Amino acid sequence: MENKTLSQIEETFILHWGQMGVQWGINRTVAQVHALLYLSEEALNAEQICEILNVARSNVSTSLKELQGWGIVKKVARMGDKRDHFESLHDVWELARIILNERKKREIDPTREVLQQLASAAESDADTSADTAKRLKEMANFLDVSTTWFDRMNRMPPAALKAFIKLGGPGKSP
Amino acid sequence: MENKTLSQIEETFILHWGQMGVQWGINRTVAQVHALLYLSEEALNAEQICEILNVARSNVSTSLKELQGWGIVKKVARMGDKRDHFESLHDVWELARIILNERKKREIDPTREVLQQLASAAESDADTSADTAKRLKEMANFLDVSTTWFDRMNRMPPAALKAFIKLGGPGKSP
DNA sequence: CGGTAATTTCTGTATATTCAGAAATATGGA
DNA sequence: TCCATATTTCTGAATATACAGAAATTACCG
Known part of the structure; x- marks a missing residue:
């Protein structure tokens, strides 16, 4: 050896x-x-x-x-x-996909759930200002929208994802 | 007070x-x-x-x-x-955009540069296997492509970015 | 200009985390 | 079952981080 x-x-x-x-x-x-x-x-x-x-x-x-x-x-x-x-794994795209997804599952998803609960509890909580409640809701909503987007990207076949990123997403700039 | x-x-x-x-x-x-x-x-x-x-x-x-x-x-x-x-800042989208961009600037960009140098040095280095050189190159290329994509997203006006994400990017799935 | 208060930087100490090696446990073959 | 080897768990030591208070700096007002 x-x-x-x-x-x-x-x-x-x-x-x-x-x-x-x-x-x-x-x-x-x-x-x-x-x-x-x-x-x-x-x-x-x-x-x-x-x-x-x-x-x-x-x-x-x-x-x-x-x-x-x-x-x-x-x-x-x-x-x-x-x-x-x-x-x-040797495929860098696959690696990145898995790592991002795992971190999302372990860290973002639990946070999202906590935030959703806090945001809805805040609405009817006398000790919490309406302003705080609004901000919690905005944050919860943001996490929701962005993770939903991520999940969608994540479900694409690797080749399609790769092509999509290389293409530049929303339409390429000059 | x-x-x-x-x-x-x-x-x-x-x-x-x-x-x-x-x-x-x-x-x-x-x-x-x-x-x-x-x-x-x-x-x-x-x-x-x-x-x-x-x-x-x-x-x-x-x-x-x-x-x-x-x-x-x-x-x-x-x-x-x-x-x-x-x-x-209270705008969550703007917050996320700034945070991601700053981390990219401070951590990813320097790594990308190092990798590019290593990858090109590896090609002509007798001590480094062709296989390693290939993998370094793949990783360097991946960082290049994905940061270019990110920069493009980042340059979009906030409202457009938001709309793009909400829409689901590549086209929505069933 | 001085004096005062706010703020930042510096320094030693306390606390928490991370690590390497040792000991304990599990696994697989004869 | 026994032996050899692989693997995991435990423990003291090393490292990194967080803290409070002191010293230095900055800003403001009379």
């Missing part, structure tokens, strides 16, 4: 991706593991990932679990090897 | 917004200050914000500065009052 080393370029990408992740509220190691698997042509096992990234085995385990939970990394079996191997 | 207290509903919203912020890599206090100002009909001064949110004065100062840097909170002067007062 030889230690496959990274080129300077690969290393830079992985480190940058990790930084990026942190800014978006994603654990650095999770982002790095993902970056590594994204670049890697063949599936890697947990041990290899530790060695390449120089992070603790436990972190890799947790990160892989997280990435699998998002559906962007999958286990693959290898003949004659008991250990699990992991590979990432 | 009396301590304006929050209704239960307002408090819940502000706390939730703070949580939400953290998940997206935004300082909790920053998000809470924003939530408070978003709800508030009249502009508040820093002192009031401290009292209402129970956070340190210095944190409020830093948070306000940050929010002003994003362009979603503005100072307003009040007759006969030396202290600065602050108010948030």
Whole structure:
């Protein structure tokens, strides 16, 4: 089991991706593991990932679990090897679609529900000003409209979505 | 200077917004200050914000500065009052547009540049596999296409954007 | 110009989060 | 069943974040 080393370029990408992740509220190691698997042509096992990234085995385990939970990394079996191997989705469009959708499901949707409840409760709440009630309603409505739009985009076949974005949506500007 | 207290509903919203912020890599206090100002009909001064949110004065100062840097909170002067007062943009669409655009400018654009450099360097780098080079290029290209699309959306007049989203973009599904 | 109040920046400390390694558990084959 | 290896859970240490108060700066008014 030889230690496959990274080129300077690969290393830079992985480190940058990790930084990026942190800014978006994603654990650095999770982002790095993902970056590594994204670049890697063949599936890697947990041990290899530790060695390449120089992070603790436990972190890799947790990160892989997280990435699998998002559906962007999958286990693959290898003949004659008991250990699990992991590979990432390699289609960037599909990756983006899944990541955005997962974050929406986990973070936006619950917020939307809370806001809807608050907005409707605020209407008849003596302690809450009509003005606050209005703003809550506007925010709730905004989330509603924009998530509905997102869902629609999300349901498009990948190729169609890609074409739509490339075309520029509403009609291209000069 | 009396301590304006929050209704239960307002408090819940502000706390939730703070949580939400953290998940997206935004300082909790920053998000809470924003939530408070978003709800508030009249502009508040820093002192009031401290009292209402129970956070340190210095944190409020830093948070306000940050929010002003994003362009979603503005100072307003009040007759006969030396202290600065602050108010948030109240148009949710405009808010979303500005926030997304700022994050793009600060986080995506630099990443895109790095990736473009890495991708082109990878092509002629002996240490980097052709496969890696391909993936870097795909990622760089994806960021390019999607940010170009975003910029185009962003340049639409607010009303047109709103209408476009509400309509459903690519054509509505059954 | 001075004095006063508001505001921001700085600094040490407290708190919370994240991490790596160790120990415990689970899994698969002989 | 036993052994080897993979995986997860636990725990102290490292790191990052939030805080309060002090010091410095700025703005305002007489």
